[in-house]
Structure formats: structure tokens, C-alpha cells
Amino acid sequence: MIGIVSVLYKSDAVLPDFFESLARQTYQDFLLILVDNDANETTQSIIEMLNIQYSKIRIEYIDSNANIGVAAGNNVGIQRAQHLNCQQTLLSNNDIVLVENDILDKMIYLNLSENKKLITPKILYYDTKKIWMAGGYYSKWRSLGVHYGNHAEADDSRFNFSREVTYAPTCFMFIDTEVFDKIGLMDEKYFVYVDDTDFIYRCVQNNILIWYDHTKTILHKVSSSTGGDDTPFYIYYSNRNKIYFVKKHYDLIFKTIAFFHIFITRTINYFRYTKSQKDSLVNAVKDGLKM
Secondary structure, rough: EEEEEEEEOOOOOOOHHHHHHHOOOOOOOOOOEEOOOOOOOHHHHHHHHHHHHOOEEEEEEOOOOOOOOHHHHHHHHHHHHHHHOEEEEEEEOOOOOOOOHHHHHHHHHHHHHOOOOOEEEEEEEEOOOOOEOOOOOEOOOOEEEEOOOOOOOOOHHHHHEEEEEEOOOOOEEEEEEEHHHHHHOOOHHHHHOOHHHHHHHHHHOOOEEEEEEEEEHHHOOOOOOOOOOOOHHHHHHHHHHHHHHHHHOOHHHHHHHHHHHHHHHHHHHHOOOOHHHHHHHHHHHHHHHOO
């Protein structure tokens, strides 16, 4: 059984499409584990309605009682899936739509027949259908996970070959339970952003690579709950967490290179930011260095 873990936070608008695409899947031996970081009557009513409409989807609803963050929310769901003896876990945003009806079948096949431990499909922007992610790689000197095709490029033959890659976000990531036994869970200090980079980095360091399957596609409603890349919220957590990541994983040489790159690029950003954005960046740097 697959434990599909999805963390809810102001997710009301995206849940109907998410449920509908899960209900269309031909592989139905899964449990949808919803970890709610913003529990309220409206969201719960929507889930109840969708559970009636798509009654074949088995749901486990967990109220986290606070906004504990994406990393901690995922851990709650992962541990619940492990407790229920799920052999595979699918970490999934709820702002995604599964395009084909056999995505879960394909992932199970790749896992059981070809021993793929981490699997990601091609991910397109929901509105434009252009490439958001077609596999990726980790750039160590930039301390950054880089998407192939992450410039709103048209989906063409360049992205149509399946292969092992060293980076992909966990917004839709199939994970064999053995991976958690070897690598551990998500680092909850990140709260949100870079937590997936940290997890994938640890996997790659332990020779567990990601299988990018170009034959399967999902659509991603990017930044539907956090507001985008220029919000003070994003500026704070992405920068704080990048500094924490570098301190956690790098030796002195790469740490020096990475911090130099961070200093140069963030200084450039600082002078184009508004006051609230500048305050978020300064606080991010201070707090990141303290972590």
C-alpha cells in the first residue's frame, strides 16, 4: 500500500482538482494521509464533501493543531504511513493534478520490478503546460537544486528521456520506505523550503539517486499557498535555510565558496528590495547564522 502524504495549509481552492485526479488512478491501493497545518471548519467540510464524492479514496485526516511547517507535517504523515506498514510513500503537494490515470501503477512497477527507490515524473506549469521540472541536478557551489527546464520552456524532446538525476523537489516524490530507514526523516528545523534539498542531498550522498520518468506528467499550481518568490515569507525562509544547509553539510572550502556566492547575490537583491523585503533578508541572514 502507498501512503500518499499531503500537508494542508490554506489548500481549500486546490483540493477538488487534487482529489479528482487521484480518484481517476487505476491503482487504488493507497491511503491519502492529510496533515492539516491550518485546521478549520471550512477545510474539514470540503474534505468531507470530497470524501463523499470520491468515496473510493481512503483518507486519514490528521490535525497538527498548529502550523508546524512542511517538513514536520511531512514527517507526521510519513510516520503514520510507516505505522500502517505502507511499503511506499508518496510525498505530494495538493496543488498538483495527475495527468495520466496510471501514474501510480508506473511508479509501483518501477519500484518493485526495477528497484527504483526515488521516482519523480515530469512536472509542468498548470496554466501554461510548459516545463517546471524535468529532473535536475545539485549545484554545490551555489548550494542550489537546479531544475532542468525551469525557465518555462516548451515541453519538447530535450526532456523526453528517463534517467537518474541528482535533484528533484519533493512536491511529488515516490519514496521506498527503505530510504527513510537509511536516510532518516525530513529535517524539521527548515520549517519550509530547502527541507527537500536537504533530504535529497542526504540520499545522493548515500548513493540513492532519483529516477526521472519522462513518460508520466503532473501539473503544478506553483506557489498556490505561499504567495510566490518575492514575498517576505519566501525571502526569509529560503535565505535562512540556505545558510543553515551550508553550515550543516559543507566542509570549510565549499562553505567559504558558498557563503561568498550567497553574500554577492543577496547584496544585489537587497538594493532592489522594498523595506519589508530588506528586513526579511537581514533577519534571515542573522537567524541562519545562529542555527
